[in-house]
Amino acid sequence: MKFGGTSVANVERIRNVGAHVKREIDAGNEVAVVVSAMAGATNQLVAWTREAGAIHDAREYDAIVASGEQVTSGLLAIVLQGMGVPSRSFQGWQIPLRTDETHGSARIESIEGGSLTALMSEGLVPVIAGFQGVAPDGRIATLGRGGSDTSAVAVAAAIGADRCDIYTDVDGVYTTDPRIVPKAQRMERIAFEEMLEMASLGAKVLQVRSVEMAMVHKVRLFVRSSFDAPDAPQVGPNGLPPGTLICDEDEIVEKQVVTGIAYSKDEAQITLRRVKDKPGVAAAVFGPLADAAINVDMIVQTVSDDGSTTDITFTLPSGDLAKASQILESRKGAGLDFEALSSTDDVCKVSVVGIGMRSHAGVAAKAFEALAQKGVNIRAITTSEIKISVLIDAAYAELAVRTLHSLYGLDKA
Amino acid sequence: MKFGGTSVANVERIRNVGAHVKREIDAGNEVAVVVSAMAGATNQLVAWTREAGAIHDAREYDAIVASGEQVTSGLLAIVLQGMGVPSRSFQGWQIPLRTDETHGSARIESIEGGSLTALMSEGLVPVIAGFQGVAPDGRIATLGRGGSDTSAVAVAAAIGADRCDIYTDVDGVYTTDPRIVPKAQRMERIAFEEMLEMASLGAKVLQVRSVEMAMVHKVRLFVRSSFDAPDAPQVGPNGLPPGTLICDEDEIVEKQVVTGIAYSKDEAQITLRRVKDKPGVAAAVFGPLADAAINVDMIVQTVSDDGSTTDITFTLPSGDLAKASQILESRKGAGLDFEALSSTDDVCKVSVVGIGMRSHAGVAAKAFEALAQKGVNIRAITTSEIKISVLIDAAYAELAVRTLHSLYGLDKA
Numbered sequence: 001m002k003f004g005g006t007s008v009a010n011v012e013r014i015r016n017v018g019a020h021v022k023r024e025i026d027a028g029n030e031v032a033v034v035v036s037a038m039a040g041a042t043n044q045l046v047a048w049t050r051e052a053g054a055i056h057d058a059r060e061y062d063a064i065v066a067s068g069e070q071v072t073s074g075l076l077a078i079v080l081q082g083m084g085v086p087s088r089s090f091q092g093w094q095i096p097l098r099t100d101e102t103h104g105s106a107r108i109e110s111i112e113g114g115s116l117t118a119l120m121s122e123g124l125v126p127v128i129a130g131f132q133g134v135a136p137d138g139r140i141a142t143l144g145r146g147g148s149d150t151s152a153v154a155v156a157a158a159i160g161a162d163r164c165d166i167y168t169d170v171d172g173v174y175t176t177d178p179r180i181v182p183k184a185q186r187m188e189r190i191a192f193e194e195m196l197e198m199a200s201l202g203a204k205v206l207q208v209r210s211v212e213m214a215m216v217h218k219v220r221l222f223v224r225s226s227f228d229a230p231d232a233p234q235v236g237p238n239g240l241p242p243g244t245l246i247c248d249e250d251e252i253v254e255k256q257v258v259t260g261i262a263y264s265k266d267e268a269q270i271t272l273r274r275v276k277d278k279p280g281v282a283a284a285v286f287g288p289l290a291d292a293a294i295n296v297d298m299i300v301q302t303v304s305d306d307g308s309t310t311d312i313t314f315t316l317p318s319g320d321l322a323k324a325s326q327i328l329e330s331r332k333g334a335g336l337d338f339e340a341l342s343s344t345d346d347v348c349k350v351s352v353v354g355i356g357m358r359s360h361a362g363v364a365a366k367a368f369e370a371l372a373q374k375g376v377n378i379r380a381i382t383t384s385e386i387k388i389s390v391l392i393d394a395a396y397a398e399l400a401v402r403t404l405h406s407l408y409g410l411d412k413a
Numbered sequence: 414m415k416f417g418g419t420s421v422a423n424v425e426r427i428r429n430v431g432a433h434v435k436r437e438i439d440a441g442n443e444v445a446v447v448v449s450a451m452a453g454a455t456n457q458l459v460a461w462t463r464e465a466g467a468i469h470d471a472r473e474y475d476a477i478v479a480s481g482e483q484v485t486s487g488l489l490a491i492v493l494q495g496m497g498v499p500s501r502s503f504q505g506w507q508i509p510l511r512t513d514e515t516h517g518s519a520r521i522e523s524i525e526g527g528s529l530t531a532l533m534s535e536g537l538v539p540v541i542a543g544f545q546g547v548a549p550d551g552r553i554a555t556l557g558r559g560g561s562d563t564s565a566v567a568v569a570a571a572i573g574a575d576r577c578d579i580y581t582d583v584d585g586v587y588t589t590d591p592r593i594v595p596k597a598q599r600m601e602r603i604a605f606e607e608m609l610e611m612a613s614l615g616a617k618v619l620q621v622r623s624v625e626m627a628m629v630h631k632v633r634l635f636v637r638s639s640f641d642a643p644d645a646p647q648v649g650p651n652g653l654p655p656g657t658l659i660c661d662e663d664e665i666v667e668k669q670v671v672t673g674i675a676y677s678k679d680e681a682q683i684t685l686r687r688v689k690d691k692p693g694v695a696a697a698v699f700g701p702l703a704d705a706a707i708n709v710d711m712i713v714q715t716v717s718d719d720g721s722t723t724d725i726t727f728t729l730p731s732g733d734l735a736k737a738s739q740i741l742e743s744r745k746g747a748g749l750d751f752e753a754l755s756s757t758d759d760v761c762k763v764s765v766v767g768i769g770m771r772s773h774a775g776v777a778a779k780a781f782e783a784l785a786q787k788g789v790n791i792r793a794i795t796t797s798e799i800k801i802s803v804l805i806d807a808a809y810a811e812l813a814v815r816t817l818h819s820l821y822g823l824d825k826a
Contacts, residue, residue, distance in 0.1 A: 011464040045484065051424040052491040060494075063502050064487035067480035071458065074477035078465040081473075089476050093506070094551060138507060 001031055002130065002152030005039035006169045007226035008072050011079075018079040019230035020167065021125060025085055027234075030120040032159060034130045034152040035076055037068025058103035062132070062142045066092070069129035069148070077127045087125040090116070093140065097133035097151070105144035108133060108151075108213075113158030120159070128155055149210035157217035164219050166206065167226035172244035173198065173205050175410040176261040180398050183411040186242070187259065191249035194259045195221075197353040197387045206246075214246065221246040249355050257356035257363060258408035261401050264349045265394060267297075268321040269379065272328065274309040274339035284336045285312060288327050294320045298349070298382045298391055309339075313380060315391055318345040347379060348397040351389040352404055364388045370407045376400050414444055415543065415565035418452035419582040420639035421485050424492075431492040432643035433580065434538060438498055440647075443533040445572055447543045447565040448489055450481025471516035475545070475555045479505070482542035482561065490540045500538040503529075506553065510546035510564070518557035521546060521564075521626075526571030533572070541568060562623035570630035577632050579619065580639035585657035586611065586618050588823040589674040593811050596824040599655070600672065604662035607672045608634075610766040610800045619659075627659065634659040662768050670769035670776060671821035674814050677762045678807060680710075681734040682792065685741065687722040687752035697749045698725060701740050707733045711762070711795040711804055722752075726793060728804055731758040760792060761810040764802040765817055777801045783820045789813050 001024065003017050017035075024031045037045075045065045049056055073089035080087035092099075095115065099106035116126050130148025135141035143150050149166060156164035172186040173195065190198070192215035199208045205223055214221050224243030234241045249255070275281055282301075289296055299314045316324055325343055332338060357363050364381075367388055371378060376399060380391040392400055405411060414437065416430050430448075437444045450458075458478045462469055486502035493500035505512075508528065512519035529539050543561025548554035556563050562579060569577035585599040586608065603611070605628035612621045618636055627634050637656030647654045662668070688694055695714075702709055712727045729737055738756055745751060770776050777794075780801055784791060789812060793804040805813055818824060 011461055014465065048424055048484070048488055049491065052427065052488045053495040055495075056491040057494055057501075060487040060490045060502055062487075063490075063504070064484050067483045070480045070483070071461070071477050074473040074475075075461055075465045077473045078462065078469040081470055082466040082468075088470075089473055091476070091553075140504075 001165045001167060002034040002148060003036065003167045003226055004148065004169065005036045005042070007167050008035055008037075008076070009039040011075060013226075014072070014075050014079050016230060017076060017167070017226065018083050018085070020226065021076075021080060022083050022085050023230050023234070025123075025125065031125050032116055032120060032155055032161070033076065033125060033127045034148060034155055035069060035072040035127060036130050036148040038072055041068040041071070059135075059137070059139050059141075062103050062140045066129070066132040066140045066142055069131050073127045073129040080125055080127070085125055086123055087127055088119075090126050090128045092129060092132040093134035095128070097128075097154070099133040099135050099141040099143070101135045101137060101141070103135060103139070103141050106133065106135060106141035108143065108154045111154055111158035113155070113160070116155070117159050147207065147209075149207040150213060153210045153213045153217070153219050153221070156219045157213070161219065163222055164214065165222045165224060167224055168205065169225065169227065170205060170223075171225035171228070171242050172223050173246070173260075175259070176401055176405050177263070180263075180401050181261075181405045181411070184405065185410060185412045187244050189245045189247060189252050190259055191252055191355050192246060193249065193386055194353050194355055195246045197351065197384075198260055198262045211246065218248060220248075220251075252355075255356045256354055257360045258352055258354035258410065259356075260353050261404045261408075261410065262351045262353060263397055263401050265397060266318050267315050267347050267349045267391065268318040268343060268345035269313060269315050269347050269391065270321070270324060270328070270341065270343045271311060271313040272338040272341055273311055274304070275312055276337035277303065277308060277310040281310070281336075282312075284331070285328070286314075288331060289316075289324055292323060292327055294324050294327075298380045298389065300380045315347070315349065315380065321345050346394045347391050348394045348400075349389050349391050350397065350400045350404065351387050352408065353387050354408075355386050357386050357388075366407065367404060370403050371400055374399055374403050376403075414578045414580060415447040415561060416449065416580045416639055417561065417582065418449045418455070420580050421448055421450075421489070422452040424488060426639075427485070427488050427492050429643060430489060430580070430639060431496050431498070433639065434489075434493060435496050435498050436643050436647070438536075438538065444538050445529055445533060445568055445574070446489065446538060446540045447561060447568055448482060448485040448540060449543050449561040451485055454481040454484070472548075472550070472552050475516050475553045479542070479545040479553045479555055482544050486540045486542040493538055493540070498538055499536055500540055501532075503539050503541045505542060505546035508541070510541075510567070512546040512548050512554040512556070514548045514550060514554070516548060516552070516554050519546065519548060519554035521556065521567045524567055524571035526568070526573070529568070530572050560620065560622075562620040563626060566623045566626045566630070566632050566634070569632045570626070574632065576635055577627065578635045578637060580637055581618065582638065582640065583618060583636075584638035584641070584655050585636050586659070586673075588672070589814055589818050590676070593676075593814050594674075594818045594824070597818065598823060598825045600657050602658045602660060602665050603672055604665055604768050605659060606662070606799055607766050607768055608659045610764065610797075611673055611675045624659065631661060633661075633664075665768075668769045669767055670773045671765055671767035671823065672769075673766050674817045674821075674823065675764045675766060676810055676814050678810060679731050680728050680760050680762045680804065681731040681756060681758035682726060682728050682760050682804065683734070683737060683741070683754065683756045684724060684726040685751045685754055686724055687717070688725055689750035690716065690721060690723040694723070694749075695725075697744070698741070699727075701744060702729075702737055705736060705740055707737050707740075711793045711802065713793045728760070728762065728793065734758050759807045760804055761807045761813075762802050762804050763810065763813045763817065764800050765821065766800050767821075768799050770799050770801075779820065780817060783816050784813055787812055787816050789816075
């Protein structure tokens with residue numbers, strides 16, 4: 001059971017979390033809990049760190065920021081003890097949960113699950129401070145923002161959990177953003193691969209890394225709301241309360257062609273005009289951007305009539321636009337020949353996601369036609385086995401999402 | 414160098430602390446730093462802990478509350494790095510600073526000073542989270558409120574420091590409380606034994622345990638204000654800036670008969686009337702109180718004319734008065750025969766402290782005479798080699814302190 005920041009925002013909310021845990025224990029389950037910092041705590045700690053030094057030692061950042069989860073783990077252990085549920089807190093270094101040495105955004109390397117399962121079989125609930133572990137240098141390492149989800153999945157894998165329940169401030173994963181499409185439906189189930197596409201495109205319910213890790217280790221994730229009454233009936237149509245199960249696609253009996261519509265407004269587009277087309281030109285453009293850790297997404301290349309020049313268009317996170325433009329301009333004439341660079345961050349990426357696409361043709365064509373009918377101009381297209389993404393003008397984002405959501409029959413009855 | 418809570422209350426104050434540390438490094442000193450939590454942080458953490466459970470697991474209390482110093486240690490390390498001073502934070506478990514298993518008020522058992530001195534000789538400043546260590550169970554243990562002073566003295570002893578500088582919100586130890594006697598003077602030097610008597614009687618500048626530990630390990634303490642300008646001249650009459658050196662009495666050349674006047678208002682008095690006087694009566698009264706961890710201080714016993722009964726009067730912390738009265742009443746007739754119990758917490762203890770008393774007679778008589786002249790009624794008296802304490806009505810506390818302060822020539826010129 002993993003509880004996010006809003007679920008543990010104060011001691012009263014932590015008591016509510018305790019009631020959720022006690023319910024599971026009373027039902028005969030063995031439970032380990034992973035907690036985030038109290039909502040707002042991490043932001044305060046990060047703000048102090050930045051005030052102490054604009055450029056700062058990531059190892060010190062980790063020591064400071066990890067204290068937030070440390071507090072919550074102790075408070076929940078006390079609350080559980082008060083409810084008659086034996087419990088103790090665990091910090092990352094106590095388990096130990098070992099990470100690599102990338103302080104500030106470390107990756108988990110191993111977890112000693114044995115000490116946890118031994119305690120759990122005695123009826124004790126370990127409450128684990130999320131988001132952190134211990135690096136090879138013996139110092140605290142954090143997993144990067146949102147890393148408590150990743151902690152939870154890693155712990156679930158290490159102890160061989162049947163399921164990893166993510167309690168958050170929403171009651172599941174929706175077919176699209178309900179703020180844009182009020183008719184969006186909560187999905188009962190979604191495959192890991194689909195969730196990855198949804199999450200990386202802005203669904204924001206779960207950290208992408210946690211879904212990747214769940215897929216690799218086959219940890220079933222269940223997203224549900226911590227605002228549910230702890231004593232509400234726990235048996236819904238899934239054999240589970242309201243929420244979304246993220247699982248292997250084998251568990252999804254009735255596969256839909258399209259599962260959901262995702263979008264991301266945090267996109268920018270760069271076009272290089274009349275790039276001299278010669279072997280290695282792609283490397284000359286994208287190599288320096290990769291070196292600067294700029295994540296390029298959609299790439300479209302068109303060749304001129306005579307084949308001597310090419311136009312290259314690609315997308316990137318809007319926050320990286322200025323840096324990328326500067327890098328490319330600085331290379332102009334110095335290994336990279338092009339006539340002009342144009343860019344915009346007034347674009348949006350809309351994606352249609354579904355594992356059923358693999359066995360259904362014509363999904364993409366249907367989307368393009370529907371968007372054309374609404375007058376939505378498509379700037380670029382990329383596709384994968386289970387996803388079609390289109391880049392459009394930002395002004396049309398909501399229209400496109402609503403159009404596609406209806407088109408594939410996702411609107412609630 | 415140890416910095417208390419008000420000295421690190423926010424990042425700006427921590428920057429000021431950094432400037433104090435840098436000054437010492439620039440002067441060619443090797444320095445280790447111990448920090449408290451930011452002022453208010455510990456109170457917030459304790460409040461949450463109490464809200465989570467009125468009765469709570471001390472191990473969880475420790476995990477929660479120790480996070481305050483963890484934050485400060487990281488912030489100061491970042492600030493020092495920004496000033497060009499290589500630095501890193503240390504948590505108790507990283508040094509390790511080992512304690513016994515008394516969570517919540519643990520005692521230090523050992524410190525591995527070697528890792529610290531090795532780094533210090535390379536020019537690095539370790540910034541140690543005060544107030545905490547790691548217990549034999551592998552969990553965080555705190556040293557009790559004010560324990561950062563004790564941490565600092567223990568670290569100073571472990572690394573063989575020349576001096577342990579305690580930066581606090583006052584600029585030294587005074588001959589008495591300046592709020593009562595404006596003419597109180599800052600002492601340049603005070604012996605460990607004197608400071609112990611002063612501290613335990615309410616001087617409150619330093620935790621008593623830290624002074625005991627400093628005396629045992631012969632760690633010279635220097636109390637000074639963190640509000641001094643870091644770049645002010647550092648050479649005063651002691652070869653030190655303004656402050657008070659707490660040291661072995663051998664270092665004090667000109668020993669004064671009386672060094673200071675301490676007082677404590679947190680006192681209560683219990684009298685048992687007509688206690689049947691027989692062997693073992695003292696044990697029958699004080700044994701049960703000791704079992705309940707009630708610290709009895711002044712004891713006065715008077716015997717009746719015929720020697721068959723006795724009146725026993727003693728003092729104790731006022732917070733323990735109700736519990737002590739209840740314990741004694743419950744024993745009445747059951748192993749303890751007395752006629753009546755009377756008590757008051759409207760009393761105050763005033764003490765005259767000075768190592769010079771050892772070689773000077775008549776110090777006490779002079780005090781009793783001066784108090785009598787002012788109409789101050791003395792309820793009880795206890796004396797030690799270097800201290801005379803009198804218990805008086807609380808209403809006369811200020812009068813008695815001022816009278817004795819003048820009597821022994823402690824008023825500033």
